[in-house]
Amino acid sequence: MTVTQALLHDHVVRRIARARPDLAAWRDLSTVDGLSAVEAEIAAVSDTAVVAVVGGFDLVEWVRGTVAFAASLSDVDAWRRSFTKTLFLAGNPARLTDRFAFKHVAGRLAWTDLAPADAHLPLRQLLRAFVGERELDVPGDVVIDLPGPPGRRRVLHVAGAMPVARAMVHLNHLLVEAVFDGVLAPGDRLTVRRVPRLIGVTGPFDALRVGVDPASPGRLHALMALTEEVSGA
Template identity: 50%
Template sequence: MSPHSPAPPTGPPGADALLSAAAERVRAARPEFAGRDLSTPAALRAVRAEIAALDAADPAGAPLAVCVVGDLDLPSWARESCRFALAVDPAAGAAWRRAFTRTVFLAGRPANLRDRFAFDHVADDATAAWAGPAPEPATAGLRRLLKTFDGARAARPWPPAVVEVPGAGPRPPVHREVYAATAQVTVARLLVHLNHLLAEAVLDGLIAPGDRLTLRSVPRLAGVTVPFAALRIDTDAQRPDGLQALAGLTEER
């Protein structure tokens, strides 16, 4: 785990745990804001808005990764997302972490684009490809050419699927579970939530080559009682002033 990684939540995510995890994510990514008031969802949103304004004022923009999705196969995509994040240069990874692992999802056929664009990682089955993370101008042509990935349909539950992150890591492999909420979540948002969770877990050292991940879908994480090492927190769809856990990575199983 990196020295700036979030303190792991322990147990089912209640309101206080959600706020604590969301605030710790801000502190881990932007230590200069560690002393700011993050004690309420409103204060958290205000700080995030301030950070977004600062990043927008940068002429190059905050570092951005681009994921081109062809035929979506969630287990394959999750495995390859981890492979992409593991291959990111440490300096670029640190800058991407400061930008809260910002990623844009586009629809396209990676096999038809490889002659025109230099991807940093292409899935073995060519169902997805990644570029960056890099300043926005580096992927401007790709983003102009392709449309945003259309994942407006509702995410559907899936049977548990086990994936193994290829390679040999710096420590013995571990087995963790990845829980994702599907109630009132579109496929596009599901990818966003899982992307942040997996990418940041890789950058924080929670996921390494050789690890096994069991992908599980649940309507909501509120009823899951296993201890979590990392959580993806966002605004509650039913309570705009509240927070909701939308994806979680468990402690070692």
């Protein structure tokens, strides 16, 4: 299995259908423009959201914390319907825990529980949006042992260069949805690997993060992919 436009298109359609079957049944999902329009509609009407407070970004810390947070949740249907909407704010969780309730705290990172977006307004008014302009640094293969009983070995392929703030958004959606889908779990060993592009990466793909190709708006491209580790690769 290789990355093709058909595979990427099918992935986006399935993601929409899983999150919002009501919209998928009545919207044109046959074109990239149609997919983008439905995704924009979901973003506009999404109510359930999570706030992530970020005191600083470290790839290993972020991946471990995100997986642990996602695994701690039980009823996630409403967040699924909001396409796992997450707001990233810059702040020090240690200075906020006496005023705000967090679902999960991991060092310099903290996540609120799922709630209507308005419920997070006091926190959003206090803190500014997290701005990570430096490029995501992936120095060779970064091996991350997710806390928990030893599990499977996975590879997270990250295509090309991107700023930290953008990478956090894509990592968040891919990791959280992978946990919900049961293809990533605490205890797994995850190797993060930078690749120029995902065209040469072969599947099967346990999870994909897909966007519109900025160089060709009528086409899709894969930003990240989760695969099983192949022995000797």
